[in-house]
Amino acid sequence: MLVFEKSRPGRGVSALPECDVEILKPEEKDIRTSELHLPEMAEVDLSRHYTELAKKAHGVNDGFYPLGSCTMKYNPRVNEKIAALPGFTDVHPLQPVSTVQGCLRVIKETSEALCEITGMNQFTMQPAAGAHGEFTGLLLIKAYHLANGEPQRTKIIVPDSAHGTNPASAVMAGMEVINVDSTDKGLVDLDKLREVCEGNDQIAGLMLTNPNTAGLFDPNIKEITDIIHECGGQCYYDGANLNAVMGWARPGDMGFDCVHLNLHKTFSTPHGGGGPGSGPVGCKEHLAKFMPGVKVVDKDAHSGKDILSFAKAEESLGEMKSFYGNFLVVVKALTYIKMLGKEGIPEASKNAVLNANYMMQKLKGAYDMAFEPEVCMHEFVMDLSRQAKETGVTAMDIAKGLLDNNIHPPTMYFPLTVHEALMAEPCETESKETLDDAINVFLELNDLAYSDPEKLHQAPVKTPVTRLDEVGAARHPVLKYEFE
Amino acid sequence: MGTFVPNTKAQQQEMLKEIGFEKLDDLFAHIPDDVKLKGDLNLPDGMSEMEVSREMKIIADENIVYDTIFRGAGAYKHYIPAIVGNVISNETLQTAYTPYQAEISQGVLQSIFEYQTMICDLTGMDVSNASVYDGGTAAAEAVAMCRERKQNKALVSGAIQPSVMKVIETYCFGNGMELEVIAVKDGKTDLDDLKAKMADDVACVYIQHPNYFGNLEDAAEIGEIAHSAKKCKYIMGVNPITLGVLKTPREYGADFAVGEGQPLGLPIAFGGPYIGFMASIDSMKRKLPGRIVGQTTDHNGKIGYVLTLQAREQHIRREKASSNICSNQALCALAVGVYLSAMGNEGIKNVATQCYSKAHYMAKRFEEIGFQVENKDFFHEFVTTSDTDIHVILKALSEAGILGGLPLDSHRILWCCTEMNSKADIDRVIDILKEV
């Protein structure tokens, strides 16, 4: 039942005192005439309403969440405790810098740690999410080419397996996408890349994840970034898969010029049912003067004092959003980085890779692995084309079967280059016991596909609702509650 | 070292052995040496939870938390009922992913559907999306989505929040849209300048109401001027708190209502996470970027909710999508939903009325002590001018634990009152400033 249907006129929460000055109103011409229909609820009603909603949701605390490319690792509780400190929550973004030294220190320390982890020279915390970070990175590349007098560099190379945000970000940055096909091993096709790049003065750059969306580390990465640099382009690292390499391989050393990271993936901040995330962007020295927002410096130019202060980059491309990014998310990520430290960070990524390989090897017989890698990184892609052909059971059906077993399904139908894809990313925060249980469920569901496929077509049956009519929802959209 | 890896070293060995490897590093044997990091990261050693708690508390304490704040300018301190923090701390709601798997995400989906309904109710619009990053990006996305083949120019009022203007500029730098700023006259959008700038290639007119200086714009007239060009859309950026009292963007004739949702239950938190809301009239709904939740039924006819109209979005439309947004601010949207449900109709009207009344009381008191108030028709922010140096004013207040208004130049200050500022707080400010 919706909160509006539970509303009873006259109920409410005793939140505010009476107004203690004379009550005044704007002129009649600016007064609202349309009625408000906000819920009127006692606090107990609200408490129960949202508890009920929570019961109809699935968080990382509810069970295994091997959602490929999303890095659904456990979100440490200490992060939340720290981000709730009034010293962080009750500070105005436009306070004088001398009164927000702690906030500036958070930004500075996080930037420095992320520079070290990625091999970049500077970071901005301003982008609010991964896609926002991509857009930022591409604008950096655009600003760089413009400053070099090369406005014609508008073509951005994206592999065919890329996330949909890559091409969409490119268009927002006024660039045109060139898709380059992958090899049958799922890696960048060097010959095709050379063909596109050689002598091409329109190439703005390349957007790439490494490991890629199939969970494979491209061993030719240096050659790839060299090809791009040779034709005058810049290399952008999409940090969606950094959890596989953090602490033992750095985008900067692979030849990338700028990166975005997803703090809500790699650095353990919660996804919040879709956000807020945080998508800090880092770059090497030659791009630093175009960075958006402000950077933290050690001296206040205004007062001459040796305190932390903000400074703008000389040729800053502007602001990506108001203020300094999703600050509390940055606080959580810094807490996490400090806890793990120099040993904990590679320990996390190595265990993420171990867990993925363990699961992949155990499922290999029953499920075909796309690109048939011997070793994967933090995730692997199953291709259920064989099951679909032999039994009619699709990747979607298996996913829905997992729901009945309290496992969040892997990412479905991605990458687009694999037809019946299920992309699993187990994460380092899962135990062998959890993995073993999940492996058994996967194997049982595969057996079920061959013995009783209809059961999987009907799944899920134990969830609050069964499969929903998405066609009806899109054809005749009902997008809000209609008050009588 | 802190760790969140549950597998013991022995278990890790056991797993390696089972899949035919001896040690962890063997899993990385195929990675070329020249991209592998030599040695350790240059970072401090890890810490226990107790140590990190202590260290982060020290950092938090390096900030000054003002008990009394008279500064707004895009971030507003309002009272947040306890139930809001309680709900968004729920671990399931907090750690869930985007609700792509609808069957186990009904709780998240329903909360977004409720949020969409409340945003529509507040703004008078027909359709709301599930949120974008903040007020600035909401404005920039709104401007971008009005772009048509023959309409590539945006007219933006010079009286909007400067940081929002900068975000719009950045997005226009990206997509190549032309941006023209409408002049400001007497603290408001200059209607004559707007009329002079109107043309067939104008995609949209964007204003903020109340504007950056707190003034109420001639919002209805601006709408009429905007709509004098056939394809031009009218976008209003609004502070949602004011909608408890003020006309809705719909009532002023807007096609899109956007804004910073932070005043609705989110802490000021040094600028984020906040939430951008975006709502439109029905005919524009497919232009809205980002996620939208719709109601439908399951196989058994039971009502349920799904992400819908997805073919607008980047994961399907790729380079033809109007926006790249993927992650949004869902947990903040939940906070907004809880806040609005806790406040209810009377609560929102009360907050808006108190903001308005207190700001007007404070402005009157300022005039009593010889400050000039620039505004005629304002909501809860206003600009004062005085001969006293702003640094002297703000320092005196700061010493009394009060964050004064935002300095605009050497003699002008932008003040803000909310329901959090008591009459006694206001009188105290006046008493202090009488002395300086």
Add this chain to the structure above:
Amino acid sequence: MEFKKEALYAKSHEWVIFDGDEATIGISDYAQSELGDLVFVNLPEEGDEVEVGESFADVESVKAVSDIYSPVTGVVAEINEELLDAPEKINEDAFGAWFIKVKDITDKAELISAEEYEAFCESEE
């Protein structure tokens, strides 16, 4: 599957019927069945110019969007507004659910007959 004899077809799966100086264009029955349940269609506006081989509309299913290409060059004389509210009509009757009518035609794509198109679809399978 219907392969209407009166219509000509493009290999990009549009049908076109010429009536005097005007062409009526839609998508084939084969195309709609391949695309699945359609949930929305984006149409051009009256007066827009369309060009052979260029996209003039797109159709959305729940999980995909597909461009529709023009088999003629000319000016849009009329659009089928009914489809905007009821895209399911394309699935129900692909020939009844025309997309646009085009006038001032100056160029045509290479079009094939119903028999040829049917054979082409079979080869696509």
